[in-house]
Amino acid sequence: MFFTKDIGIDLGTANTLVYMKGKGIIIREPSVVAVDIKNDVVKSVGQAAKDVVGRTPGSIVTVRPLKDGVIADFDITTSMLQEFIRKALGNSMLTKARVVICIPSGVTEVERRAVKESAERAGAKRVIIVEEPMAAAIGAGLPVAEPTGSIVVDIGGGTTEVAVISLGGIVAAKSVRVGGDKFDVDIINYIKKKYNLLIGERTAEDIKINVGNAFPLDEELTTEIKGRNLLTGLPENIVVTSTEIREALIDTLQEVLEAVRVTLEKTPPELAADIIDQGIVLTGGGALLRGLDKLIAQETGMEVYAANDPLDCVALGTGEILEHMDKLASVVSSDDVKY
Numbered sequence: 001m002f003f004t005k006d007i008g009i010d011l012g013t014a015n016t017l018v019y020m021k022g023k024g025i026i027i028r029e030p031s032v033v034a035v036d037i038k039n040d041v042v043k044s045v046g047q048a049a050k051d052v053v054g055r056t057p058g059s060i061v062t063v064r065p066l067k068d069g070v071i072a073d074f075d076i077t078t079s080m081l082q083e084f085i086r087k088a089l090g091n092s093m094l095t096k097a098r099v100v101i102c103i104p105s106g107v108t109e110v111e112r113r114a115v116k117e118s119a120e121r122a123g124a125k126r127v128i129i130v131e132e133p134m135a136a137a138i139g140a141g142l143p144v145a146e147p148t149g150s151i152v153v154d155i156g157g158g159t160t161e162v163a164v165i166s167l168g169g170i171v172a173a174k175s176v177r178v179g180g181d182k183f184d185v186d187i188i189n190y191i192k193k194k195y196n197l198l199i200g201e202r203t204a205e206d207i208k209i210n211v212g213n214a215f216p217l218d219e220e221l222t223t224e225i226k227g228r229n230l231l232t233g234l235p236e237n238i239v240v241t242s243t244e245i246r247e248a249l250i251d252t253l254q255e256v257l258e259a260v261r262v263t264l265e266k267t268p269p270e271l272a273a274d275i276i277d278q279g280i281v282l283t284g285g286g287a288l289l290r291g292l293d294k295l296i297a298q299e300t301g302m303e304v305y306a307a308n309d310p311l312d313c314v315a316l317g318t319g320e321i322l323e324h325m326d327k328l329a330s331v332v333s334s335d336d337v338k339y
Ligand SMILES: Nc1ncnc2c1ncn2[C@@H]1O[C@H](COP(=O)(O)OP(=O)(O)OP(=O)(O)O)[C@@H](O)[C@H]1O
Pocket: 010, 011, 012, 013, 014, 015, 016, 069, 104, 132, 155, 156, 157, 158, 159, 160, 179, 180, 181, 205, 208, 209, 212, 283, 284, 285, 286, 288, 289, 290, 310, 311, 314
């Protein structure tokens, strides 16, 4: 007897989430792998690997195999994907799984096919690849299959994808290789330039989460950070404010705004009218940046709101596709559908 365990995977540059049909999201881990470079053996995957970032001894290095929205290291991406699929499906040979995988739209056709094959090797019997903004829109509850225009801005770790969707297809889109990771780099560079203080990626991400913002806040926030002074070489603590961090993020925020503007310009007029009625929906971890909705609203003159659980939208979208394959047939009409 076969058990059917259909799963949906959000293979993101920052986080990988796995949705199991009937259960919801069962795995939520960083897309990080620790590898022993002496023999290329994978030591750990996901949270266990992220916990040792910047702290590994000797030959162990931590790798983020998907970077800037593309597959930077294919073999390691494959190992990571297979590990997550194995974790979800268990080692049962009696499993007959359909797997919906969501990949960044910067992934090439060759990589796309290879992702499919590696999922098959890990036990999937049928693999359906769906692009991120489509799954994000479905997960955010937008009426993608209807003859009405919806717009989603998915701000992930490596990419920001803007898409206008109608009748199950992407009508206009723009993807830029900036997202949460770039915000972190901006913060590192700002602190280095202003305070001669070197901080790591994890500290920068904490600062972004604690006081990061895209629009003036009602109340100034501050956070204390630890780093290494580049002049003295010694550890040092400083306090930074939300205004400083907004300043640090300004250029990258402009790139996000530009992607929204370009997509709106490419949108057919009838759909533009729908979008004005419905507003812009933000998904992905970047949607949690304070005031990003207000900034986009100010720049476009449109209503903007963040989806509920923005970090989960893509995974929830893959789940919707699994649960309602019939209704969403237009978005998964063939295994090799490209939007
Ligand atoms: N509260 C928060 N404020 C700002 N940014 C946040 C917050 N929480 C998470 N993030 C950022 O969101 C990003 C991860 O988002 P998400 O999981 O949607 O990306 P992903 O799907 O893995 O990436 P991609 O879409 O590029 O493949 C990280 O850069 C993380 O730092």
